[in-house]
Amino acid sequence: MVNYPAWYTTPMAQVVLVGITCFATVGMFSAVSNLGAGGLSDVALSDTANGVLYACFALTGLISGGITNLLGPRLTLFFGTLGYALYVGSLWCYQTQGTGWFIILAGALLGVSAALLWSAQGCIMMSYPLEKDKGKAFAVFWAIFQFGSFIGSLIALAINIRSGGLSAVSTSTYIAFLIIIFIGVASSFLILPPNKVIREDGTIVKLDAASKPHEEVVGLFRLFKDWRMLALAPMFFASNYFYAYQGAVNAAVFDGPTRALNATLEGAGAIVGALMIGYLVLDLKFLDRRTRGYFGLAVVAVLSIIVWAVALSWQVTFDRWDVSAANKNRIPFINYHDSNYKGKAALYFFYYFADACYQALAYWIMSALTNDPFTLARYAGLYKALQSAGAAGSFGMDAVATPFLNEHLASWLMILVSLPLAWIVVRTVKETNYEDEKMVYVDDAKREAAEHGAAGPESSSIEKQSVEATA
Incomplete structure (x- = not known):
C-alpha cells in the first residue's frame, strides 16, 4: 500500500489537482474553440454539434453520479477526459479534411465523457473539504479551470491583433493543445479516492472507496424523490442556458479581434467572480452557514438583475436581422477601438463574473445539504444533466434564428425564477451535518x-x- 505525503491527502490538494485536470482538458477545449477554427467556422455545424453534445451530456448525467461511485473518482475522471482530446482532434480533422460528421460524432462522445468528468469533479470539490471551506474549494477550482480558457483567449487576442483576423489554426497549434490535453488525461491518476483523503480535523472523507450497484439504483431512486433537488431543478437548468445567446451576440456584433478580447474578459470575469464569492461571501467566518447562503443568494440576485438589465438596454437597440449577413444594410462590426465599445467590454466581463457566482451558489447549496461523497456525486450528475439539457435547448433555440431579444428574456427569466426556489432550499440548510452523518x-x-x-x-x-x- 502506498504511503502518501500528508499534504497530498488534504482536501485542498485534491481540489487543486482536479482543477489542473480540468484546466488542461476542459480549459484547453474552450481555448481552442475560442480560436475560431474547426467547426466554429460553420455556425450551423457548430450549433448542431453543441446540441448533440449537450443532449448526450444530459442523458449520461442522470447516471454519471452512480458510475462515479462504482468506479471511484480517479477512474471516472480518466474516462471523462478522453472525450476532450477526441473533440479537439475532430476540429483539427475538419479544418484539414472537411469531415463535419466527425465533429458531430465527437460531440456525442464528448457529451458522454464530460458527464463522467463533471460528476467526479463535483464529488471531489463538494465532499472532500470541511464545511467551512466549501466556498473556497469552489473558488480555487473554478479559478484554475477558467485560467485555461483565459490563456487560450489571450492567444487568440494576440493573433487577431497582429494579423487583423484568424481564419485557421495551424497544425502546430493543434498539436500543442492536444499535448496539454493528454497531460490533463494523465493527471487524472493523481486523484485519490475518498477513503484516502484526510481533513484537517482528522476525519476521513469516506471509509469506502466505492459503492455497490444495488446501492446506486436505490440512490438514484431517492434522488428523484428528494424535493430539494426538484426545487433546485430550475436553477440547474438555467445555469448554462445563456451561453448560446451570449456567444451568438458576440459572434454577430463584434469583429474578430474584439470577439477575442471579449473572450479574454469573460475568462477574467469568471476567475474574479469565483474568488470573490468563494472567499468573501460563502465562507465568511463571522456568519452562520444559513446566513452565508442567504448572503450568496442576495449577491447573485443583485448581479442577475443589474447585469441583465444593462444587457437588455443594449439588446433592444438591435435585432438578429440588423446583424445578419443576409441584410445588405447591416450595421458594421464593433471594434474595441470604437467609442461605444467600453460599456460592452464591461458587460462581457460581468456576464461571466455573475455566472461564476451563480455556479458557486448552486454547488454550495448542494454541498451544504450533505457531506457524503456518494450522495454528492449523484447531486453533481443531476446538476450537470439538467444544466446540459438547458444548454442543448438554448443552442437549438439559437440554431433556428430565434430573435436575440427572445433568447435574452428566456435566459434572464429562467435565472430570476430559479432564485426564490433556491431560497426555499437554503432555508433548510443546517449549521452542520456532522451531527447527523457518521464521521x-x-x-x-x-x-x-x-x-x-x-x-x-x-x-x-x-x-x-x-x-x-x-x-
Missing part, C-alpha cells in the same frame, strides 16, 4: 482495525497518514 476519524479507524486484528497494509497506511498529518 470517521483516522485514530478511530486505526483503533477499530487493531481491535479486529486487521492492522494490515491498509490500516498501516492510514496510521502513517495520521501521524504525518498531525506532525
Whole structure:
C-alpha cells in the first residue's frame, strides 16, 4: 500500500489537482474553440454539434453520479477526459479534411465523457473539504479551470491583433493543445479516492472507496424523490442556458479581434467572480452557514438583475436581422477601438463574473445539504444533466434564428425564477451535518482495525497518514 505525503491527502490538494485536470482538458477545449477554427467556422455545424453534445451530456448525467461511485473518482475522471482530446482532434480533422460528421460524432462522445468528468469533479470539490471551506474549494477550482480558457483567449487576442483576423489554426497549434490535453488525461491518476483523503480535523472523507450497484439504483431512486433537488431543478437548468445567446451576440456584433478580447474578459470575469464569492461571501467566518447562503443568494440576485438589465438596454437597440449577413444594410462590426465599445467590454466581463457566482451558489447549496461523497456525486450528475439539457435547448433555440431579444428574456427569466426556489432550499440548510452523518476519524479507524486484528497494509497506511498529518 502506498504511503502518501500528508499534504497530498488534504482536501485542498485534491481540489487543486482536479482543477489542473480540468484546466488542461476542459480549459484547453474552450481555448481552442475560442480560436475560431474547426467547426466554429460553420455556425450551423457548430450549433448542431453543441446540441448533440449537450443532449448526450444530459442523458449520461442522470447516471454519471452512480458510475462515479462504482468506479471511484480517479477512474471516472480518466474516462471523462478522453472525450476532450477526441473533440479537439475532430476540429483539427475538419479544418484539414472537411469531415463535419466527425465533429458531430465527437460531440456525442464528448457529451458522454464530460458527464463522467463533471460528476467526479463535483464529488471531489463538494465532499472532500470541511464545511467551512466549501466556498473556497469552489473558488480555487473554478479559478484554475477558467485560467485555461483565459490563456487560450489571450492567444487568440494576440493573433487577431497582429494579423487583423484568424481564419485557421495551424497544425502546430493543434498539436500543442492536444499535448496539454493528454497531460490533463494523465493527471487524472493523481486523484485519490475518498477513503484516502484526510481533513484537517482528522476525519476521513469516506471509509469506502466505492459503492455497490444495488446501492446506486436505490440512490438514484431517492434522488428523484428528494424535493430539494426538484426545487433546485430550475436553477440547474438555467445555469448554462445563456451561453448560446451570449456567444451568438458576440459572434454577430463584434469583429474578430474584439470577439477575442471579449473572450479574454469573460475568462477574467469568471476567475474574479469565483474568488470573490468563494472567499468573501460563502465562507465568511463571522456568519452562520444559513446566513452565508442567504448572503450568496442576495449577491447573485443583485448581479442577475443589474447585469441583465444593462444587457437588455443594449439588446433592444438591435435585432438578429440588423446583424445578419443576409441584410445588405447591416450595421458594421464593433471594434474595441470604437467609442461605444467600453460599456460592452464591461458587460462581457460581468456576464461571466455573475455566472461564476451563480455556479458557486448552486454547488454550495448542494454541498451544504450533505457531506457524503456518494450522495454528492449523484447531486453533481443531476446538476450537470439538467444544466446540459438547458444548454442543448438554448443552442437549438439559437440554431433556428430565434430573435436575440427572445433568447435574452428566456435566459434572464429562467435565472430570476430559479432564485426564490433556491431560497426555499437554503432555508433548510443546517449549521452542520456532522451531527447527523457518521464521521470517521483516522485514530478511530486505526483503533477499530487493531481491535479486529486487521492492522494490515491498509490500516498501516492510514496510521502513517495520521501521524504525518498531525506532525
